[in-house]
Amino acid sequence: MLKDPVATQSIKDAPKGSPTKNIFLFWANKADGSSKATPRTPIVQKAPEKTHGQIKSRSQLSVSKAGLDGVKGEKPWSDAAETAQKKTRKDLYPDPKVFSHIDAHVLRASEQIKSRQGLSSVQTIVRLITEGAQSELEMVRAIWMWLCHTIEYDVDGFLGLSQKIHTPEQVLKTRRGVCSGYAYLCQEMCREVGLSCVGVPGYGRGTGYRQGLSCLQKKSSHMWNAVQLEGQWHLLDACWGAGIVDVEKRRFIPRHDDFFFLTDPKYFIETHWPEDPAWQLVEQHVSLEDFEQRVFKTSQFFKLQLSLLSPDVSLLKTAHGEATVALKSAHPTEFSYHLSKLSGEVSKDDMGTTHGMMTVSKQSMTLKVTPPTEGLFDLMVFARPSDSPGPYHWVCSYQIQCLEPISRENLPENPFHFWGLHQKVKDFGIEDCSWRGDLVVAARGALLLTLQTTRPLLATYELVHQELDASLSKKCLASQAEEDKLSCHVLCPFRGYYRLSVFVKELGDTAFKNAANFLIRCSGPVNRNELFPSGLSMHCGSGTYTRGRGLSNPSHPAPIITTMQGKCNITFHARPDVEVAAILSKDNVTNTKYPMERYVLLTHLRNKVSVCILLPEPGIYKVGLFGKNKDHKDFAHVCDYIIRCFSNPRWPPFPRVYSLWRRGCILLQPRTGVLQEQSWVTFRVKMPKAHKALVIGHAKTELKPTQSKIWEGEVHTGPAGTLLKLVAKFSQQSTSMEVVLSFDVGSAG
Known part of the structure; x- marks a missing residue:
């Protein structure tokens, strides 16, 4: 008797946890050999054998003489089958849908039989369900469908709680049976329509089979059928095609499995081993030892x-x-x-x-x-x-x-099940990957992933480590999306294994698809104070978004800028209608004397934009660029840059910028926003549309335009604490001056 039915055939979506209930496929049952009850008429057919050059049956059973006429040696198939190529199930029918009319009729007839008493004999049932069948194949199909959809498995008999039900009379009366009950009834129903059908005893290797347990010197545990169609024997198992059993709840669960209807012998032998090898119906017989040692495969395989x-x-x-x-x-x-x-x-x-x-x-x-x-x-x-x-x-x-486990920490959880590139990654638009092999090693804690693409894509990334929380994980990634390339800079702040998952989508799509999952081992982590700044977008550096916003030819295509001097200048070619804004930020600022906005100065020329950045202290900074144009009147995010400085800069800020600092305005002198007290400073400013310009502090100094339209003059700063304002009049009719820039007077140190 089967004592260890396990697992269910199907696990919903990601099978993170294996089933714990003893649920098993119905075709796992191996329980019929111990029953004392025997059918009223012996109808199990052994495979034919050869005696002195003639063929005889091993038992005088119900297979018709026509069913045995063509048998030669140990092969239960006809001369025609030996001279012609044996038919596969695909040859008999291309798809189960060809039986849709038969299946529908059988289900209707079954309801009719249930509703009317007296329609319970084999003869009556077979006549009703095969009505309209035009061939032997359709008759077998009708019998199969009726058995699979009408007879329930005898769970109590299987568990030894009652006597097993396996004679045709018992099965018809109770509509239940163990595997031999299905086989005996199938054989008798086939006999009624003149089909040659035998019951084949043997060993079933289903989910209840425990590997390592030998079937040698044990009685057969399962039974199925072989039916002859057009002179060739075919195999079927209505018991395993009917459903599954929840042993814990002692409940049969109907679940029709068409795989076991006229299954090709090369597949059938994977789970069914007949006592007589001739009924394997394969050219090379499989020994019982080989049968037991093979990989267990379900019908879904x-x-x-x-x-x-x-x-x-x-x-x-x-x-x-x-x-x-x-x-x-x-x-x-x-x-x-x-x-x-x-x-x-x-x-x-x-x-x-x-x-x-x-x-x-x-x-x-x-x-x-x-x-x-x-x-x-x-x-x-x-x-x-x-x-x-x-x-x-x-x-x-x-x-x-x-035998001997290797010592290593657990791999990170991977809900996407696979590692490396997705099997359909080329369909996603990814052509090549810079990372090869099963494992990527980060010896110094920093890596760069590059994915070559056949079309513009967007990507997002997920980095997982057992000590890495979600907020810190985001500071470990900086991604860039270019026309033909996706890139991701990865920082590993802990030793051990990481999972980096990549998700991509087409421009305009709404959903990202998992395209790759990489396993990373870090042996030399980076300093956690050197992680990327928080709040980075998926668009770092130049790429599809910058070009789409009218910015091209960047001075810094890559997203990370390292400076020893503590300053940099990022430039783009820009369409005339494009206006850019920039925001400089840092996670932990210690120098708070001036706001961070004072350390960025933008200059808009006709076809170029320049973002000048000074750093007040060492560290990792984010520069967010925003743009608008004639089609988009509001500023929208364009890209981010990461600026790293590990020296000790102490740059003073730029002057405060007001709204009238517009396209074409250029600050030539002074380039600092903090001026030395009681000193003379040369002012040189280009303001194309200005009609008058002054610097106002403790005194007023009028700037004079040169031939090149540069406003210039010598200005005395006055005492510390003075605020110098650059003001201008941009209209002849205007009676007031507007503030353009303002400077602090004090110690530049």
């Missing part, structure tokens, strides 16, 4: 058209603390996995997904598992079609024997 790249061996032993699993996929497929440690006969300890590294491509998946301790582990692999919103399905399982 074949439905998703997966195959193994690694050896077909279910028990893996670690080498240097690591075991590798590799699958091939015919179509883009998303994968996930779950690792648990066996801590007894049944119980498992959840290991989650922090002890494996999965990488995927368009046609393959490789998973490297590093168990944290010695012992035996269960590995469950899940998959779903790429971009499917549906659940992940369990596709295969392994056991991993860890």
